[in-house]
Amino acid sequence: MDKAHQSRFFAALRRVIPSRLILVAEHERAVYECDGLAVYRQPPLAVVLPETVAQVQDVVRLARDYEMPVVPRGAGTGLSGGALPCAEGILLVLAKLNRVLGVDPINRTATVEPGVRNLQVSEAAAPYGLFYAPDPSSQIACTIGGNIAENAGGVHCLKYGLTVHNVQSLVWINADGERLCSGGSGLDGPGLDIASLLIGSEGLLGVVVEATVRLLPRPAETAVILAGFAELAPAAEAVAAIIATGVIPAGLEMMDNLAIRAAEDYCAPGYPVDAAAILLIELDGDAGEIEAQTECVARVLRRLDVTTFVVARDEARRRCLWAGRKAAFAAVGRLAPDYYCMDGTIPRARLAYVLAEIQNLSRHYRLPVANVFHAGDGNLHPLILFDGNQPDELRRALDFGGRILELCVAVGGSITGEHGVGVEKLDQMCTQFAPKVLTQFHGIKAAFDPGRMLNPGKAVPSLARCAEFGMMHVHSGQLPFPDIERF
Amino acid sequence: MPDHDLSEALRLRVAEAAATETALRIVGSGSKQFYGNHCAGEPLAMHAHAGIVDYEPGELVITARSGTKVLDIEKQLAAHRQMLAWDPPRFGPQATIGGAIATGLSGPRRAYTGAARDYVLGVTVVTGRGEIQAFGGRVIKNVAGFDVSRLMTGALGTLGVILDVSLKVLPLPECEMTLVFPCDVSTAIGQMNQLARHPGLSGTSHYDGQMYIRFSGSTHSVQAASAAAGGVVVSDADVPWERLREQTHPFFADDGRVLWRLSLAPATPPLPLPGDWLIEWGGAQRWLKSNTEATAVRAAAERHGGHATAFRYQPDAVGAFHPLSPPAARLHRRLKECFDPVAILNRGRLYAL
Ligand SMILES: Cc1cc2nc3c(=O)[nH]c(=O)nc-3n(C[C@H](O)[C@H](O)[C@H](O)COP(=O)(O)OP(=O)(O)OC[C@H]3O[C@@H](n4cnc5c(N)ncnc54)[C@H](O)[C@@H]3O)c2cc1C
Numbered sequence A: 001m002d003k004a005h006q007s008r009f010f011a012a013l014r015r016v017i018p019s020r021l022i023l024v025a026e027h028e029r030a031v032y033e034c035d036g037l038a039v040y041r042q043p044p045l046a047v048v049l050p051e052t053v054a055q056v057q058d059v060v061r062l063a064r065d066y067e068m069p070v071v072p073r074g075a076g077t078g079l080s081g082g083a084l085p086c087a088e089g090i091l092l093v094l095a096k097l098n099r100v101l102g103v104d105p106i107n108r109t110a111t112v113e114p115g116v117r118n119l120q121v122s123e124a125a126a127p128y129g130l131f132y133a134p135d136p137s138s139q140i141a142c143t144i145g146g147n148i149a150e151n152a153g154g155v156h157c158l159k160y161g162l163t164v165h166n167v168q169s170l171v172w173i174n175a176d177g178e179r180l181c182s183g184g185s186g187l188d189g190p191g192l193d194i195a196s197l198l199i200g201s202e203g204l205l206g207v208v209v210e211a212t213v214r215l216l217p218r219p220a221e222t223a224v225i226l227a228g229f230a231e232l233a234p235a236a237e238a239v240a241a242i243i244a245t246g247v248i249p250a251g252l253e254m255m256d257n258l259a260i261r262a263a264e265d266y267c268a269p270g271y272p273v274d275a276a277a278i279l280l281i282e283l284d285g286d287a288g289e290i291e292a293q294t295e296c297v298a299r300v301l302r303r304l305d306v307t308t309f310v311v312a313r314d315e316a317r318r319r320c321l322w323a324g325r326k327a328a329f330a331a332v333g334r335l336a337p338d339y340y341c342m343d344g345t346i347p348r349a350r351l352a353y354v355l356a357e358i359q360n361l362s363r364h365y366r367l368p369v370a371n372v373f374h375a376g377d378g379n380l381h382p383l384i385l386f387d388g389n390q391p392d393e394l395r396r397a398l399d400f401g402g403r404i405l406e407l408c409v410a411v412g413g414s415i416t417g418e419h420g421v422g423v424e425k426l427d428q429m430c431t432q433f434a435p436k437v438l439t440q441f442h443g444i445k446a447a448f449d450p451g452r453m454l455n456p457g458k459a460v461p462s463l464a465r466c467a468e469f470g471m472m473h474v475h476s477g478q479l480p481f482p483d484i485e486r487f
Numbered sequence B: 001m002p003d004h005d006l007s008e009a010l011r012l013r014v015a016e017a018a019a020t021e022t023a024l025r026i027v028g029s030g031s032k033q034f035y036g037n038h039c040a041g042e043p044l045a046m047h048a049h050a051g052i053v054d055y056e057p058g059e060l061v062i063t064a065r066s067g068t069k070v071l072d073i074e075k076q077l078a079a080h081r082q083m084l085a086w087d088p089p090r091f092g093p094q095a096t097i098g099g100a101i102a103t104g105l106s107g108p109r110r111a112y113t114g115a116a117r118d119y120v121l122g123v124t125v126v127t128g129r130g131e132i133q134a135f136g137g138r139v140i141k142n143v144a145g146f147d148v149s150r151l152m153t154g155a156l157g158t159l160g161v162i163l164d165v166s167l168k169v170l171p172l173p174e175c176e177m178t179l180v181f182p183c184d185v186s187t188a189i190g191q192m193n194q195l196a197r198h199p200g201l202s203g204t205s206h207y208d209g210q211m212y213i214r215f216s217g218s219t220h221s222v223q224a225a226s227a228a229a230g231g232v233v234v235s236d237a238d239v240p241w242e243r244l245r246e247q248t249h250p251f252f253a254d255d256g257r258v259l260w261r262l263s264l265a266p267a268t269p270p271l272p273l274p275g276d277w278l279i280e281w282g283g284a285q286r287w288l289k290s291n292t293e294a295t296a297v298r299a300a301a302e303r304h305g306g307h308a309t310a311f312r313y314q315p316d317a318v319g320a321f322h323p324l325s326p327p328a329a330r331l332h333r334r335l336k337e338c339f340d341p342v343a344i345l346n347r348g349r350l351y352a353l
Helices: A005-016 A026-029 A053-065 A119-127 A145-149 A196-198 A231-244 A259-266 A285-303 A316-324 A327-333 A348-365 A391-411 A426-432 A435-448 A463-474 B007-022 B071-079 B099-102 B148-152 B185-195 B217-231 B243-246 B294-304 B326-339
Strands: A047-048 A070-074 A090-093 A100-104 A109-112 A169-172 A179-185 A207-214 A221-229 A252-257 A276-285 A308-312 A338-341 A369-373 A382-386 B024-027 B044-045 B052-056 B062-064 B120-126 B132-136 B163-169 B175-183 B201-207 B210-217 B257-265 B274-282 B285-290 B307-312
Touching: A005 A053, A047 A207, A053 A070, A053 A090, A053 A169, A053 A207, A070 A145, A100 A119, A109 A119, A119 A145, A119 A463, A145 A207, A169 A196, A179 A196, A179 B326, A196 A276, A221 A231, A221 A316, A221 B201, A231 A276, A231 A285, A231 B294, A252 A259, A252 A316, A252 B307, A259 A276, A259 A316, A259 A369, A276 A316, A285 A308, A285 B217, A308 A316, A316 A327, A327 A338, A327 A369, A327 A382, A338 A391, A348 A369, A348 A391, A382 A391, A391 A426, A426 A463, A435 A463, A435 B132, A435 B326, A463 B052, B007 B024, B007 B044, B007 B120, B007 B163, B052 B210, B062 B071, B062 B326, B071 B099, B099 B163, B120 B148, B132 B148, B175 B217, B185 B201, B185 B210, B185 B274, B210 B217, B257 B294, B294 B307
Parallel strands: A047 A090, A070 A090, B024 B044
Antiparallel strands: A100 A109, A109 A207, A169 A179, A169 A207, A221 A276, A221 A308, A252 A276, A252 A369, A338 A382, A369 A382, B052 B062, B062 B163, B120 B132, B120 B163, B175 B210, B201 B210, B201 B274, B257 B285, B257 B307, B274 B285
16 A cells, blocks of 8 residues: 555544544554464554544544555454454554443343443443353453454353343444444344344454443352363263253353363362363352252262262352363463463364364374363363474464364364454364355455455455365375374 | 255255246245235245254254244154243244244243344355355354354345254253233333343233233242242143234234334333233333334334334235334345345345345
């Protein structure tokens, strides 16, 4: 892009938004060069931090007129490079639109701006005995806008659903800078379900400027069961077996031995360090319900030779058990200079098989892996440990991660459960989707954004890229590790 | 249940129709033919494309061909003590699952357990180009690609002919209890929204001075909740939920007036429109029998951030669905073009675009 065009754009930009909200200095732009997946870095041409919806509209309109790519960004905690800037575009940071516009306790909704942090919503709802169910581990930092763009999940999604199940309506700005409302004050809106397309669309279809989310009543009581196992397989089996009994736990999480020990060293939650795996099973409801469910879960666990069985009912003990899980990423992070967090989903019944295969891959790539994940949802989070300063380790980690995702697809799952495709999983999209489906996705993108200026190059790979990626797989002589069988 | 896979034959029919620009009207059993705007075209019969492709109770997922009867699916699920948790209205014993998803309608449980679209994990469709495309999958979490499965739910077949759907299912509640309270509509709306704080609430309605509520869950919690709520326990023979879901309740009978469906924030006070009202979903779904001007009904819904659908018995001149804003209409048109470029699928049934 020529400099004259750029300077005309910036002159126009300064007319619609104050200069203090435009960052162009190198050191200021550098702060925004990556999201939570720091292996991809790229400072933008400029960072824009609008304070009003009208400013968002103006910026998008100008960007359209000047054919300037726009990458929306919330808090930048994304783990797939979704908010990675474009070198020749602007980064539209929505963090300053951070007001809770209202809590409606009777209709049980909250209306918030996109830069409101996830935890803030539940905090605003708490005085009314309500909460916002999707609770990503990053909830103190990540924004509702980012949650919507990624369809974020959390430990309570098994029972209470993902972001998409808890958003009632959205106000958003399209690629022409127009303001649209999708959904309604009731439980549905007229026409096609546009909000469902926007949720999880990684900023490719529009910029969300307001969301009305559903609030749920706080359960009367909660219990957390800690179950330890001497082997990985029965722990994995227990996950599907518990759900098959008809109990839907509020949360059902699994950690393997490496993760258990890391968490225990980090914050001593009281996990059995010699267990091959633990499950954390949260049950909620009234006291009678919890008792019945606990008994049901206990029967399954006994049949599968559980070695540790602890039921925590009081708040302090429950918090302590969850603390280990919530801090697990940070705890595992201390085991190696770098880690790479994956996010595939699989049918629950394939857990044992997939975990065993991941161990095989770990041996092959000579990189340790820790597993801490939403087992009830079949949502894996293998954390691959590596040292980016060692020659070849980053490449091995990326290859290892790619193989895990292909494994997920092979057993009927998906390459991402909640972190999104971003730039990270573009190649694996070629594995999961046929070219004609990818073409359809490009068609949807074009229907929303004919000029392809919103977060271009993310989430959906070009067919040319897939062709190249396909070549790599076909010419197995050139494969990095031809001795491993392909899934 | 035998599996009859007619995917390829159906695809060919659509491809031919696309080549000759012949409009198609997709028909499951015809049970919901009344719903939406009138659309012309050669019928594309789906009922023979039927069968349960895959059902793993432990995964809480079932995959079926679109012509499979909802009743057959529910029978299969019930044998494993599971259910379709959005209470899909059948409006007839032959109703197909494809029609249930294409209309996206939900029954009494919807306000408490989610809508049809919340349970759709994946769909396979024939697009208006005559291509078979699969979206989503059989896992409960999946954010790869745009969520076309949900988009297809409620699209009334205008974006694709649904071939197969994968649905999340839920365990049947151990126990249910229905209570009735005599009260006026304002009191009912207030009460229903208070009671919604109880996680076991699974149904609410108000009609003709009677409020019905239902609790679901463990025997213990249902009994406790019912005792706390008061009211009179309704015998199994008299519970209204099936009659509401199927609209066999006398309120829904044709009496020369239009049946409107208003979607509003649940606690919205009663609207000053003439006619008879039946309230569901804690106030979020309101049925109005009235011959008042369509514009007046729609304006009243809009004032409260909602929308109004002319659900049954409306004259052809009244569009079934709430008008869209110009940018939303433009987006609808572009989405239609990208799935069905020559507009052969259920042309005009959702909107005349
Ligand atoms: C330690 C850690 C733990 C995590 N745990 C979880 C977890 O448990 N569950 C989970 O789901 N995720 C988790 N994540 C990932 C991340 O927090 C989520 O993806 C989150 O939703 C991102 O929000 P954000 O505000 O940081 O968005 P960003 O990273 O800033 O952006 C993410 C995407 O959203 C787009 N975007 C942002 N705002 C808007 C907007 N207003 N309109 C349109 N597009 C927009 C961006 O373009 C980008 O594509 C975790 C991350 C970390 C670092």
